[in-house]
Amino acid sequence: MTARRPLLALAAALALAPAWGIAQQAQGAAAPATPATPGWPAKTVRIIVGFPPGSSPDLTARTFAEPLSQALGQPVIVDNKVGAGGNIGADAVAKATDGHTIGLFINGNLTIARLINPQVAYDPARDLAPLSLIGVSPLVLTAPVGQDGVPSSGDARAFLDAARAAGDRWSYGTPGVGTVGHLGTELLKARTGINPVHIPYPGYPQVATAMGGGQLQMALLPPALALSQERAGKIRRIGVTSAGRSTLAPEVPSLAEAGVRDFQLEIWNAFAAPVGLPAPVRARLSAVLAGIARSPDVRAKLFAQGWQAVGSSAEGLANRMQADTAAMGRVIREQKITAQ
Template sequence: MTDLPRRALAPLAAGLLAVPALARADTYPGKPIRIVVPYAPGGTTDISARLLGEQLGKRLGQSVVIENKPGANSIIGAGSVASSPADGYALVMVIGAHAANATLFAGRLPFDPVKDFSPISHVVSAPLILAGSGKSPAKSVTELLDAARKNPGGLNYGSSGVGAAAHLTMEDLQARTGARMTHVPYRGTQPALQDLLAGNIAAMFDTYSTLKPQIDAGSIRALGISSASRARFAPEIPTFAEAGIPDFVSSTWCLLLAPAATPAPIVQRLSKESAEIVREPAMAARLEAMGFEVVGSDPEQAASFLNAEVERWGKVIRAANVQVE
């Protein structure tokens, strides 16, 4: 066979190889879909996945099952999806820790947080709130940071764990302001919140939905919100820009991913349905009341966002020399 026939046959061979993928996309979904949440039930990721999954199932005419697989800073759950068939039936809802893991565990992960996934949609974001203990004299961002600068390392702050958005956001804040507090990592948000209530730590970052009951009860203080402008769901909480820290914007977020090489028509359909679900007025209002900002991006925007978050948190991790055991 000469080179010319080989070149002529190449497009035909590529087309034949694409047929199975197209056929799968045309009949998708033909069975229940699984969304893995790499955290325990009840948290921000779990709530958003369940709200999305319920409506996604109705739209697709198939059950959408939420499977909680916590452990190892989301690595266990995300890894189970990375190694699943790329057919659209195994998805994962990740948050900021997924982007941080690319740097925290560089060279030690069983998968690549970017290359081994096909981004579907940046579903929602939740700007983080800096909460101060009700037992602390600091009643504002400025007062807390002034106290930390006067007594470097003397104040403790908590987080849900090393590498969590709450942890890295505080490290970023300290780097920008020259304040220095001592990090106390917990196994989850609730233990940290209990110590905030008890006055054992001075402050912590977390989401509005997590902190709201205690803020409303007056047990803790909402010192500032890390959004570009005051949030509609909590207009009484000042931004960090108002405290003299411009462009300090940080959030946890929920990003829906599929295994790499999932057929593009499947990814596009899941993205379109997800965006329409979260933007539907009743759902958007429900999410906003819980402290979420609706996004609903397309796959290209989701991929760009994930890459930017990996780069952003990588810089913070390296600058603060954050280490995991």
């Protein structure tokens, strides 16, 4: 029981973190006019994405490319630098010196990567300058259909009771060690007394396939993927990891409704720049990107991609990075999670 007490503080930190993003969104709505940056941009602006074309981060970056180009008066291209869970792309942004490069990141690259592996080449806190938190999303606890020992209903209490009874005979899948899905499930284990074994996969689609194939008993999946797999008759959605019901899956109860207390988890994406980019340029980009995220057209596109639009200030993103880094760091230490 004593070992779990630090996780109560972690859960509280996770519960507070999204509220900061919402507060900063409200502040951004009243932000001053976009700062002037004479002579910039002088050439094409590049958005580096550490994931392949067609991935969720890539789709978000391409959603922003055209309106950002219109706002800046220069072409904007998306440059995919794939590998190491997005860390290759993140390192490329951190080392960019051309004055016209930014990056679209998932939260793992800005918070978790270096906590798991201190040998990661870049330091988010030192090498990257926050620009704007773009979108947030809960994950969905899911279970396979038609697997022996897994409750056939979508009732979260019955599912968690079965998971506790199964102990380490159950397995859960994630896109890899140190991802939000991994750390979130470890927190869920600590909060509920379940003990499934972790099996990492290359990505969320492979996790869903493995669960549909009977190799896993549970997983935290993004809402859009969870819904498509449920419609295909392969999985059931059990509960969302947000504090209350999410507009991305309003028909799915939160895990809090099933009695899981002080547990809140979100994935998110954000823009950041090399720390060496001049402050006036960063201020202009922050204001422009936040405005694009809050525009009705882009907000609708983000929602279709599975994101609740935020469009925070740079300070809002910095606060979120700091809170999530501290919170996830506690999970990593308490659960003794290391790079594999």
